[in-house]
Amino acid sequence: MVGHLPAHDRHVRLLLDSGRFAEANAAFDELIKAGTSDVGEHWNRPTVLVHRASVAWRLGRIPLALELIAEGWTDLDVDRPEGPAAAHTISMLGYLLETIGHRGPALELMALSVQIARDSDDQAALAHCLSREGNARVFRAVTRPDETSRAQFELARDLFDESQGLAKPGQVKRSALAGFARALAGVGETAAAERTALEALALGRGADDWFTTAEANWVLAVVRREQNRLEEARTFASRALEGAETIRDTMLMMQFSLDLAAICEELSDPVGESAALRRTVAASSTAVEVLQEGLGQALEQRRVAVQAQRMAVAAREAALRDPLTGLTNRLGLERRAPVLLESTAAAGRVPWLLLLDVDWFKDVNDLAGHTAGDVVLQEVANLLRRECRADDLICRWAGDEFVVLLVDASEESRDAGPIVAERIRAAVQRHDWRLVLGRLTKAPTVSIGVAAGPANLEHLFAAADIALYRAKRAGRNRWEIDGDRPTADSSTTS
Structure with missing residues (x-):
């Protein structure tokens, strides 16, 4: 969210996208300790809170993510959301829903965020929101292939194209370029998809941006598979999966490992297929374990919070009662x-x-x-x-x-x-x-x-x-x- 988040928040996100999780975790702890007391005029508290929720989610700190989501959503004027900050916040809420598999509500929120960003006339905010919705459309088309898949890819292509035109050079522009390449491949424009993916791959490598490089390698795997160049497709798919594993993006890991397994099957490579499927299961298990652990922690924190609330209510009641007679004081x-x-x-x-x-x-x-x-x-x-x-x-x-x-x-x-x-x-x-x-x-x-x-x-x-x-x-x-x-x-x- 360059231009809309403070430098320290952007730094944590860049560490995540570079796969430097220990550093990202330490830097994130410092952010949480500092709070949001230094909110500036170019960004607002709900946006930062929900952005930090997405970071906490990627770090596996689910209870904290849920707490930050709730706090950010509460701070936002949800009845009549307006302005770039509201657009960012709603878009990231959609991203989090997408991450945990609630794609229907996620798409609705992302589409709403795009409309709010348009109304706010903020190009940077609109670029972010367009790119997020584009990614959601791509994964909707890939994970649920049906008669609407092409329409989803076409819509994603237009969203990414507009995002690139609005975004300044940086992470948003790079990821939008990689997404645009995948959408092109989805609508059958294979040559254009290959050129665009190679460009995104070079930009991602130059910036140590594992998210962009993973997506670009994925696109190249799809293209090579379409061209029946399966050996190369397997190589690109392996690189894409390694990139997703580096940044611990569960959604990418599951999709890329499934694609790698399919390519290995076509190559009659049972060893490679089995290894890829094991990585799919591992990614799925990791996602379930994180969610289960996070849910357990969240429930325990909720239990403690409810108990504390009851004690506080009891204390307030006690302050209004005479201890000798039990009557109101x-x-x-x-x-x-x-x-x-x-x-x-x-x-x-x-x-x-x-x-x-x-x-x-x-x-x-x-x-x-x-x-x-x-x-x-x-x-x-x-x-x-x-x-x-x-x-x-x-x-x-x-x-x-x-x-x-x-x-x-x-x-x-x-x-x-x-x-x-x-x-x-x-x-x-x-x-x-x-x-x-x-x-x-x-x-x-x-x-x-x-x-x-x-x-x-x-x-x-x-x-x-x-x-x-x-x-x-x-x-x-x-x-x-x-x-x-x-x-x-x-x-x-x-």
């Missing part, structure tokens, strides 16, 4: 209440807030101990759960204070707060506290402030706080309603 109330209040008001109901305080709680701690005090708070929390609905939000506000937000009362909205408050007060009073406290201290009760009004937590809490103060002053073990509302009968002091 103050932070949880502040986060959830606005949504619940809004939905309650939207349903035409009056939101109610109950503010509870445990009576005589200091005596519990002083006389029975803090452990007994903790058990009292836990018991109060359990009673609140029992007397409230599942959809109500119950919160331990602080110390011995609790908040209940009624979000979907089945009673008439104007009476829901007082009804639930009395239910809670009575449940706490009736509860047998002797197992927790013995007879050391007075049994705890609750005082409750009740408020209703606008769907605003701050206003509701302030009104309930005033009502709670009145309940305490009036003797405890009772509930009082916000003075701005019609007064309901409170419980009498026991």
